[in-house]
Amino acid sequence: QVHLEESGPGLVKPSQTLSLNCTVSGGSINSGAYHWSWIRQAPGQGLEWIGYIHYSGWSHSNPSLESRVTLSLDTSKNQVFLKLKSVTAADTAVYYCAREAPSDYDFGPQDFWGPGTLVTVSS
Amino acid sequence: EIVLTQSPGTLSLSPGERATLSCRASRRASSAYLAWYQQKPGQAPRLLIYGPSGRATGVPDRFSGSGSGTDFTLTISRLEPEDFAVYYCQQYGSSPPSFGQGTKVEVK
Numbered sequence: 001q002v003h004l005e006e007s008g009p010g011l012v013k014p015s016q017t018l019s020l021n022c023t024v025s026g027g028s029i030n031s032g033a034y035h036w037s038w039i040r041q042a043p044g045q046g047l048e049w050i051g052y053i054h055y056s057g058w059s060h061s062n063p064s065l066e067s068r069v070t071l072s073l074d075t076s077k078n079q080v081f082l083k084l085k086s087v088t089a090a091d092t093a094v095y096y097c098a099r100e101a102p103s104d105y106d107f108g109p110q111d112f113w114g115p116g117t118l119v120t121v122s123s
Numbered sequence: 124e125i126v127l128t129q130s131p132g133t134l135s136l137s138p139g140e141r142a143t144l145s146c147r148a149s150r151r152a153s154s155a156y157l158a159w160y161q162q163k164p165g166q167a168p169r170l171l172i173y174g175p176s177g178r179a180t181g182v183p184d185r186f187s188g189s190g191s192g193t194d195f196t197l198t199i200s201r202l203e204p205e206d207f208a209v210y211y212c213q214q215y216g217s218s219p220p221s222f223g224q225g226t227k228v229e230v231k
Binding site for chain 1: 124155156158160166167168169170173174179211213215216218219220221222223224225
């Protein structure tokens with residue numbers, strides 16, 4: 001059973017960079033079948049897909065966030081990373097990492113999720 | 124981006140009743156790339172249905188998905204106490220993947 005867990009600062013100042021880690025256990029991120037994605041949920045709101053990264057390093061981000069998002073990974077540590085720069089209060093949300101199951105298209109459904117971590121943007 | 128609109132916003136039902144949740148896409152979406160998730164308070168979403176009719180591992184068969192074109196439906200045949208939650212649809216057949224705003228199924 002794959003287990004994912006997000007970690008990182010719970011408070012980030014406006015204009016700074018939000019940095020989160022996702023540690024994957026019970027499976028290797030080197031498995032070529034899966035993408036490793038980030039999704040966020042603002043308080044009381046719906047879900048927003050941020051982007052995914054493949055173990056090869058190929059990544060794809062939501063155009064609405066693309067200019068501010070950097071996705072990376074460390075296969076030796078089985079970790080995936082999210083950086084979101086120039087944050088504002090609108091970036092306050094619970095951030096989830098999730099495994100994206102394979103499909104015959106560029107994207108897939110998220111079949112395993114971490115518990116999420118709340119990041120608040122405030123001075 | 125495909126915008127997904129879910130209705131109703133809240134569905135008030137009793138255990139044992141049938142729940143029918145709607146998800147309408149702003150333009151044609153493939154049922155092959157439509158998913159449904161369940162989210163309970165303080166928890167991450169849980170994948171229920173993917174593709175035209177696939178059920179994720181461990182999901183009871185009282186959950187089923189259907190639809191095509193722009194209109195999709197999640198049906199819960201008989202509500203169990205653990206089914207009261209918020210449900211989201213997602214399309215992943217067009218970039219970027221997008222979610223509906225959710226339907227809350229609450230106890231009447």
